Amino acid sequence: MHSDFFSFGFDPGRLLLWIVLLPLFGSIINGLAGKFASRKMVSAVAVGSVALAFGLAIACFVKLTMLRHAAGEEGEHARILYTAYEWFSVSVGNVNVPIFVRFVMDPLSGVMALVITGIGLLIHIYATSYMSEEPAYYRFFCYLNLFMASMLILVLSSNMALMFVGWEGVGLCSYLLIGFWWENPTYAAAGKKAFVVNRIGDFGVLIGMFLLVYATQSFEFDAIRHGAANLSGATELAIGGMAQADHHSINVSMATVACLFLFLGCAGKSAQIPLYVWLPDAMAGPTPVSALIHAATMVTAGVYLIVRLSPVFVMSPVAMSVIAIIGASTALLAATIALVQNQMKKILAYSTVSQLGFMFAAVGVGAFSGGFFHVFTHAFFKACLFLGAGSVMHAVHAHGDADIRELGGMKKFMPRTRMTFLISCLAIAGFPLTSGFFSKDDILLGAAFVGTGAWADYPSWVGWLVLVMLVIAATMTAFYMFRLYFLTFEGDFRGAHGEQHAAAPPAPSHPGVEGAAETHALEASTDAHAVAHDAHGHDAHDDHAHGHDAHGHGGLPHESNGAITWPLMILAFGALAVGFLGLPHWAHLPNIWEHWLEPVSARLPGVETEASAGLGGTMMLIGTLAGLTGIAIAYRWYMMQAGETPAALAARFPRLQAFLMDKWRVDELYARIIIKPAEWLSNFSSEFDKVAVDGGLTKLPAFAAQAGSWAFTRLQNGLVYSYGAVMVAGIVAITFWYLIPHPNLQSAVQGADVKYVAATGYGYEYRWDVDLEPGFETNWDTNTHEMTASFERAARNRGAAVMNGRPGSPPPVIQLRHGELYAFNPRDFATTEWMKPNTDGTPPAMTWQDGKLLIRVNDAEVRQDGLPTTTPTISLAPGESVTIGGRLIRAAGVMRGTVEVRNVFGYVSRESVEVTIENAMPQAAPRGAEAHADLRGGL
Amino acid sequence: MSHILTLLVAVPMLGALAILFMPRQNVKLLRNFSVGIMLVEFVVSLALLWDPTTQTRVSYAASGFMFVENYSWVESLGISYKVGIDGISLWLILLTTALTPIALFASWQSIDTKIKEFALAFLLLEVGMLGAFVALDLFLFYVFWELMLVPMYLIIGIWGGKDRVYAAVKFFIYTMVGSVLMLIAILYIVAQYKGVSGHYSFDIVQLTRLSLPRTSQFILFAAFGLAFAIKVPMFPFHTWLPDAHVQAPTGGSVILAAVLLKLGCYGFLRFAMPLFPVAAFESAPTLAVFAVIGIIYGAFCAWRQQDVKKLVAYSSVSHLGFVMLGLFSGTTQGISGAILQMVSHGISTGALFLLVGVIYERRHTRDLDAFGGLAKVMPIYTVLFIIVTMSSIGLPGTNGFIGEFMILSSTFSSPVMPFARSFALFAATGVILAAVYMLHAVLKMFWGPVSKKENEHLPDLTRREAYVLAPLILFVFWIGLFPNTFLKPMEPAVERYVAAYVARHTEASDVATLSPDPAAPPGSGEHAENAPTDGPPEARAARGAQ
Structure with a gap:
């Protein structure tokens, strides 16, 4: 496209774009054309694109160092930036925030890009040999390149939204590669499990991202980092949209909430408690995948994200403590499981979970540099260990995984693999001067540093707790890694299984043979591990269905070829x-x-x-001792004793052993507390939809319509007598209606009057009683269907006390006739002051006299119009109020209207309506306008 | 004045007319002609993007509607033939013109009875859908809205599966109930308008100027909302959808999911919300609750379905919950995201139904347990299915992600909707659930050994099927990678819409009033040169007097 793409120094930003695009193109080319291309072509495209990307990454990295040096003091901000285009925008509040496809190389992403492309390149080279017998060779490299592209997008993106592309992209590739041998249902299910668990994490990333963007109005990491100050621990934001109601807001600082949500995402991607369960299952994928994705790169993305957003995380010591404790717990938990496992890759998988726990513990105690250093060193030794395990499995033609109880003495057969494996074991155990030694000591020191209380806001006990857990985990690490090493490489070859298999393959599948479909899956999955056939001059076979038939010799294990050993050696060198x-x-x-x-x-x-030399030295000593202790125990138990002690221990604590073998039965626990209920909910929803929603909204109305139509059809029966009967019924009903008058009395406040309206009807006569005194005031008259009563006059005779009720319930109204005495009883009031012992022995009471409410208070705490009053008797006109014992009492006038209606047949109906006027006495209002009185009418 | 929109409605109608005169024995002619006319229609619709006379791209930055045509129809009642589009309807129209030929072309593989009627129904369906998208007159809209119902009813009822009649009647009655209420509401508004302005009008631009009392707004919004909510369909009015989808032939399912449901969302956006801003604004949180329930509930229901089509149908309930949430968020990008999500859902769910149709034609079952290990026998099919699955579950880089992300993040920080953050939080769990149910289906269909004998020799995608799917796959990535192609043209319209909507959300008086400024109503400002000289002179005088 442009001639200056590769002209270095011209626009290094373009190179960034190509670092991502090259593997992506490699993936697309192999995906579309790989099927028709030779394996050499496929390898050339796949390895070539990654190699070029590696080259470009180095170029950019060099450029970055140059920029940093050139800038001198300002070098802190040196970075290479490239904006490809504007992707889309979102609304944050009222602001449109654009999201760019923008890549950045800064010190952090530079290191990550080098690790990904560098180690990725080695693993690609390794895989060209390791996977050479795989029928879907092109598919493997298509996925692997796609993974490289996604991972590079993840680390090189300058904003969270684009990072999320990589974040989910690596998840997709992980899914595809774990389920690479999808004919095995277990493998395919492991892929699905990985994807779903990761999605739970992605949910956390989304919400965390939204929170940060909400605060900073930008997706750019830089803006978020700078805006971290805006996220001070204040309670300005309440999660759950409850910001409107302050008293309901959860009192958690936004940084804490955002960080915890982000950590959920990191826990998913980087296999931490509680979302680590997918990673051990992910070993179903081909070994290079385990090395690249599930050890060296993808799983460290969570650590990367935390370091990237470290200014936000340090604002919340709470979130940091949670991360540290979860990280250390994960480290310890996974280490205990790894102690007893027997499958090479399983041990390494739990070891990875454990090491990731170390990294999270590190960033959790604020040792960002140390944690990320462990990411870096771990990438070398763990990739080397996985590839070494692959080399061993390859040599003994193991199925999917190799059982270390059936290995042993491999150092004779594969010296190079053994040396590199040993070096990596030393590194992971933290043997002095290896890479793991330095990075692990950094972490221990970080924990001890906050333990000494150096960071005032941070709970120091977390530091010590984490330190203790990590030291135990480190001891276990050294032990189980050397257990793995000794059992695999030292001693004598116990390869019964390997040889037996090699000599007599189980159930060779033939087309048409019963059960072929079942065995087929296994065959396919093991094929890749039978790479040695080709490398050792056996006939290559096209039809992988009888892959193992051709392998009918009982040869001893052998060293792998150069494409496998060279990457091992380079990685081992790195690990050192x-x-x-x-x-x-x-x-x-x-x-x-x-x-x-x-x-x-x-x-x-x-x-x-900074940490003192004394503390640093102590931690180094402790770390070294932990590693050496682990190695020593492993040596004593497996080299000097041939495993009697562990066997004895297992025999002595069989339940503990089984518990650890079963991986603490966490999967079973999740199945019970999460998966089962979710499935139940799903079943319930789907049944509920059928029965309740569909039934209620469609079946029920449909049934009602049918029933109605059935009823009406019954009516049209053509029988004269039934029609006659209906007619008679109709006539009776109509007559009845006319026979009884219907007053239907209504009332309305009009100015100072209350107007009563009765219904009109043919021949109706009315008489009224509206003055609250017995007897009707008017005589029978046909014209008086409306009657007006003066409120003031009426209220003289009858009134009410309206009391302030409990919130949400209507106020209780106590009606009083003229002179009627009402003695309060305790049920009327919630407050106690009112019911003080009476000073004169008379119970507190109220009465209605001459249009006024009189209350005798008997020493209660009384406030009239906000002021305390000492009057023994309070007098209230309608509309006035008083507070007694915290309770508002309002005087109100009550009116009552009664009408009798007589029709031409002489039948009389009576109806009454009562009106309570709570507000001030209504004044004569301007004509036409209604007085705004609060009406409470009732029969 | 361009007649492009009339042309758009006319082409399929004329095509349908021509079909009437074709011999029913000439199956090939009928098939080719009907698809041909739809392709012509698609080409015509491209003129909405690129003006062939001036050789330039059509800009949607100008305020107001484009390509407006306005002719009086029933003068005494103020009914007019008024059509016009803006950035909001643009992509829905293109979605319709693009997907209809694909759906029909795919149908010709399996539909072999009553060819003539099928072609006729499909062409009339297209007329109805396009008419509803371009209509700016409520009466005209109602006519097209109902017109659409009949061909779809026939498509399900005649060419459908085993329980086709049940499904068709259910579909028809369910939608009809909503529509009738809407009709009453339309008449009421027009009467109110007449009361204030002195003359009748069904013109949406004019009617939007009306401010109704709060209570009336709520009642009318409920009537409109019910009609549209049934069409969307929103929980709990969704139960017609799984039945209709399961019974409809592939082509019918594609159109149903891709376009017909969108008319419900579009109705909210174009009519219900601008006409009754106060009611819409105040019921937004309530409706958002239903949208979020729909997202989660639809996903849970989808997970348990054995029938793949039913699973996809429930996934539509879930996805359209996102769309509705975006619409109610009251933010520019939330609504833009919702519109994009409508298009995206049309593409990915359309593609899913096509894919399900492919396997159904081979196996005559859609039961998940009947498959397994299909990846081995149908590798290309598998690849496409997984791409579409990823698009459906909103993987970044595909179309599904953009809309979902815009909706969720814009809703999360919506300044106008109460409890917005809770809604976004709960809606985001749909992201997890989508992966659960879609990957569950993928696992059962494609992975594992080929366990059934019937599946051992299934042919992979034919060239024809691949051609049908290819454009959809292209758009999966196009929208995913370069969504601004689609978002930029709709942005001005949506921005105006939101500004007006938010501004008018408190505008309710005790009696119906008419806003004095005719340019103000949301999404309905007009080019001055296009402003119709509506209403008799005394009406204008009356307005001036206010």
């Missing part, structure tokens, strides 16, 4: 060497790593000091 980038600062050694990441990792607020 890269630690020196992060030499401890407390020892006054140059910590290149920390310095490089300074612009991106947040400082802990209010922390000026």
Whole structure:
């Protein structure tokens, strides 16, 4: 397209775009054309595109270092930025916030891009050999390249929305690659599980993102980092839209809420409690996938995100503590499970979960640089371990995974694999001067540092707790890694299973044979591990259905070829060497790593000091001791004793052993408390939809219509006598209506009067009683269907006390006739003051006299018009009120109208209506306008 | 004045007329002609984007409606033939013209009885849908709205599955109940308008100027809202949808999901919300509750379905919950996202129904348990199905993501809707559930060993089926990667709409009044040159006197 794409120094931003696009194009080319291309072509495209991307990443990285040096003091902000185009925008409040497809390389994403492309390249090369027998070779590389593109988008994007593309993209690739051998239903289900669990996390990322964007009105990481100050621990935002009602808002700071939601996402992607369960199952994927996605790169995305947003996270020591404790718990939990597992990849998978726990514990205690350093070193040694395991499985033609009880003595057969594996084991165990040694010590030191209370806002007990948990986990790590190493590479080959299999393959499948479909899945899945056939001169076979038939020799394990061993050696070298980038600062050694990441990792607020040399040295000592102890125990139990102690322990604590073997039965727990209820809910919804929703809204009206139509059809029966009967019934009904008069009395306040209206009817006569005194005032008259009564006169005789009731319920009204005495009883009031012992022995009471409400209070706390009053008797005109014992009492006038209606047949009906006027005495209002009086009418 | 919109409505109608005179024995002619005329229609609709006379792209930045045509129809009642579009209806029209030929073309593979009638029904269906999208006169809209119902009723009832008559009648009556209430409401508004202005008008631009009392607004909004909510369909008025989808032939399902449901959402946007802003605004939180229930409930129901078509139908309930949430969010990008989500849902669900149709034709079942391991026998089919699945569950980079994301994030920070953040929070769980039910279906259909003998030799996609799906797949990625192609033209219209909607949400008086400024109503301002000289002179005088 443009000639300056590759002209370095011209626009390095363009290169960023190509780092992403190259693997993407590689994936598309292989996806569309790979089926028709030779394996060499497919490998060339896949490996070539990643190699080019690696080259470009190095170029950009070099450029970035140059920029940083050139900028001197300002170098902190050196970055390479490239905006491709505006993607779309969203509304944040009333503001339109555009989202750009924009890539950035800064110290953090630079390192990540190098790790992804570099280690990715090695694993691609490895896979060209490892997967060479795979029939869907092109499909594998299509997915793998797509993963590279997604992962690069994840780390290189400059904003959260674009990052989410990568975030979900890697999830998709993970799904596709875990279920790569989809003919095995378990593998396919593992893929689905990974995707769904990750989606739970993605939900957290979405909400966390929305919260941050809501506050900062930008998706850009930079803006969010700068805007972190806006997210101070104030309670300005209440989650759940309850900001309107302040007293209902949850008193949690926004940063905490956002960080916890984001952490949910990180827990999904990076396999932390409670969402780690997908990762062990993910080992169903081909080994290079386990190495690349489920060890070195994708699973560290959560750590990356936290470091990226570290200025936000440091605002919430609460969220940080949660992360630290969950990280340390994950580290410990996974380590205990790894102690007893027997499958190579299972052990490594739990080891990965455990190591990720270390990283989260690190960022949780604020050691961002240290945590990310562990991401970096872990990428080398864990990728090397997985690939080494793959090499071993490859050598013994293991199915999907290899049982270490059936290995042993592999060092004789595969010296290179063994050396690299040993180096990586030493690194992960934290053996002095290996890379893991430095990064793990950084983490322990970080925990101890906050434990000493250096960060005032942070609970120091969390630091100590995390430290203790991590040291135990580190000891276990060293133990189970060396258990794995000793059982696999030392001693004698116990390869009964491998040889047996090689000699007599189980149930070779033939087309048409019963059960072929079932065995087929397994065959397909194991095929890739039978790579050795080709490499050792056996006939290549096209039809993978009889893959193992052709493998009828009992050969001993053998070293893998160069495409496998070279990546191993490079990674092992990295596992040894890269630690020196992060030499401890407390020892006054140059910590290149920390310095490089300074612009991106947040400082802990209010922390000026650094860890002392004493603390640093102590932690280093403890870390080293933990590692050496683990190794020593493993050596004693598996090298010196041939495993009697562990067997004895297992025999002594069989339930504990089973519990650990079953991975704490967390999957079973989730099945019970989450999956089952969700399935139940889903069943319920679908039944509810059929019965209640469909039944209620369609079937029921339909039935009613049918019933109605049935009834009406019955009426049209053509029988004269039935028509006659209906006619008679009709006549009776009409007559009855006319026989009885219907007053239907209504009332309305008009000015100072109350107007009563009775219904008109043929031949109706009326007489009225509206003055509250017995007897009718008017005589029978046909014209008086309306009657007006003066309120003032009427109210003299009758009134009411309207009391302030409990909120939400209508106020109780006590009606009083003239002179009627009402003695209060305790039920009338909730307050106690009113019911004080009487001073004169007379109960508190009220009465209605001459249009006034008189209340005798008997020493109650009385406020009249807001002022305390000492009057023993309170007198209230209608509309006036008083507060007694915290309770409002209002005087109101009551009116009552009664009408009798007589029709021509002489029948008389009587109806009454009562009107309570609570407000002030109505005044004569201007003509035509209605007085705004509160009417309470009732019969 | 351009007659492009009239042409759009006329082409399929003339096509239908021509079909009437074709011999029913000449199946090939009928098939080719009907698809041909729809392709012509599609080409014609492209003129909405690109003006061939001036050789430029049509800009939708100008305020008001474009391509307006206004002719008096029943003068004494103020009924006119008034059509026009803006950035909001533009993409829905293009969605219709693009998907109808695809659906019909796909149908010709399986429909082999009553070809002539089927072609006729489909062409009339297109007339109804396009007419409803372009109508700016409430009466005209109502005519097209009802017109649409009949061909779809026939398509389900005649060419449908086993229980087709039940489904067709249910579909017809359910939608009809809503429509009748809407008709009464329309008449009431027009009477009110006449009371204030002195003359009748069904013109939506004129009617939008009317401010009705609060109570009337609520009652009328309920009547309109019910008609549209049934069409959307919103929980709990959705139960006709699974039945209709399951029984309808593939082409019918595609159009039903892709376009017909969108008319419900469009009705809210174009008519119910601007006509009754106070009621719409105040009931937005309540309706949002139903939208969110729809999202979650639809997803849970979808998960348990054994019939793939039913599963997709319930997923529509869930997806359209997002659309409604976006519409009620009262934010520019929330509504833009909702419109884009309508288009996206049309594409991905249309594609899903086509894909389900493909497997149904081969196996004559849609039971999930009847499949398994199809990835082995039908690899290309599998790839396409998974792409569409990913689009349906809103994977970033596909069309489904953009709309969902715009809706969720804009709703989350909506300044006008109470409890907006809770709604967004609960709606976002739909993201998880979508993965659960769609991947459940994928797992059952494609992964694992080929466990059924019948599936062992299923042919992969034919060339014809691939051609049908290819354009949809293209748009899955186009919208996903470059959504601004679609969002930019609709932005001015939506911005005006939201500004007017938010401004008028408190505007209710005790009696009906007419807003004095004819340019103010949301989404309905007009080019001055297009402003009709509506109403008799005394009416204008009356307005001037206010």
